[in-house]
Amino acid sequence: MRTRGMIKRVMTEMLRDKRTLALMFVAPLLILTLIYFLFQSSGSTTATLAVKNVDSTLQTALKNDNLKLKATTSDDSAKRIIRQHDYAGMLVQKGDKLTLTLANDDQTKATIIKSSLQAAQIKLKTKAAGAALQAQAKAIKQLSTALAAATKAAGITPATPQAGTAQAAGSTTYQTKTHYLYGDKDSTFFDTLLPILMSFIVFFFVFLISGIALLRERTTGTLYRLLATPVRRGEIITGYLTGYGLFAVIQTLLIVVFTMYAFKIQILGSIWLVILINLLLAMLALTMGLFISTFAGSEFQMVQFIPVVVIPQIFFSGIIPVVTMPGWLQAIAHIMPLYYGAGAMSQVVEKGAGLSAIWPDLLVMLAFAAVFLLLNVQTMKKYRQV
């Protein structure tokens, strides 16, 4: 009955606070929409490359959708030309020597130029090989006609020369058909980011809101007043857990429905698993938020914990692949609660993983939550020793 009273109070307080509600439910959708469009446009970056004295064959080979060529005859230095016209790079040919200067202020553009050059090189090489084969074939044909004439004169039936084969080999074009295990050809980085963001948003908001709520209870004295009733410390924590947990579930559902209908992103795994993961994350964020709030003297100080406690978790949540990190960084990743939450979420959303694949992650999250829960019950002893 007391736990129910706690839940009811936490929820009524939350519902009265319209701005916090808006923050919790509207802000995530806004952020997601923004990120969605940001990553949509990144596919169409074009780099402009200045070319000087470059062979026309190489120029044609270089051309592609992402690279624009600008011929120049200016004698200014490459640096100057790039600066003046805001080019991404400049290619100068002197004899058979090519010099490439890259602006490198935008690594995406630099990469486009480099890969275009590589592609052009391969294109030209195969062409040259093809041409060589063709010339060879021609020579063989000429040779065989000469041979035939000679053998005819000698009265021997010649073997039919297989001239066509060489030519066919030279002009073979491969047709690639790509199959995607996860996602499709329209997949962008946003698809990778979405599950991570889904878990991060729940973690962040529950951490902040619950932490500040308990902090306010401490500073206004209501926590002390509350502990002056026969309520158990566990009942207070359970009340908080359930109250904010419900809001976290609503937030998760809202995000899932929004991404499904607005962005047409399919969630491959079970929606129940998505909710379960976020519920666990909310629990974890709540117990962490309540615990961290013990060390904050004011709301302002609570916000100061965000760069220390929350931001580092983003780096280890899978935005940067953890397996590529050096060993000691990987070790740090494994003590970040969000690493497990976002990891499990990515598995479910992108790869359709089931409970059997993610249960270790869930278990670790539960363990984290249990530790913080115990710490919370202990810190409340400061206010009431029984």
Next chain:
Amino acid sequence: MATTIQVTDLNQGYGKTTVLSDINLTVTAGEILALIGPSGAGKTTLVSTIMGMLRPKSGTVRVLDTAVPNRALLAKIGYMAQTDALYTTLTARENLHFFGTMMGVPRAQQDQQMAHAAAVVNLDHDLDKAVADYSGGMKRRLSLAIALLADPPLLILDEPTVGIDPELRQQIWQELHRLADAGKTILLTTHVMEDAEEADELMMIRGGVAIAQGTPAKLLAEYQVPTIEDVFLKAGRVQDAHTRND
């Protein structure tokens, strides 16, 4: 008469700091005891110890025949904190319901007891206002209503009359006397001497030590001064003289 609060040789403090030393106190049922003393004298620490929020460093505290600290015992203590510990986004009614639930008041009785408690403090017409819109005095009265809510045998009121106008103060005292007559025990802290004169029994605390204890009449006679305020001042001077001699 039954003893409600029995404090024996209590020493209280944290770490090496001593906040209270050698406190002995007995309050019987139906009695109003006022703890008087300046800010920082240790009144709130004594109250917290009696409620069982703090474990005694040494000595014993028994409340309603139960050794303190005891969590279940808190259901029998109506507490009014020094600062108004209220949920400001909720209405007064929601605050009362919430604390009623926490105190373990059965749902069926909550409305009736809430109406009574609100009437005592003249808040029955403002129950559906958000506490954020309350004036300082109204918040104080709501805190008192919350203490009265569970109809407990022991009331512990920390500075109950701060910010309350004289008229209402008189009403509240009438109600407190009525409650005491009905057999409830009331322990309150104050630094207002008018409050002290209303109490049955006084305990003056200064620097963590009880410097004078007894009924107002007895204290006036003992120190041969006209007012309670003078008793406090004189007892304080005696205490200072002793410390200097030590």
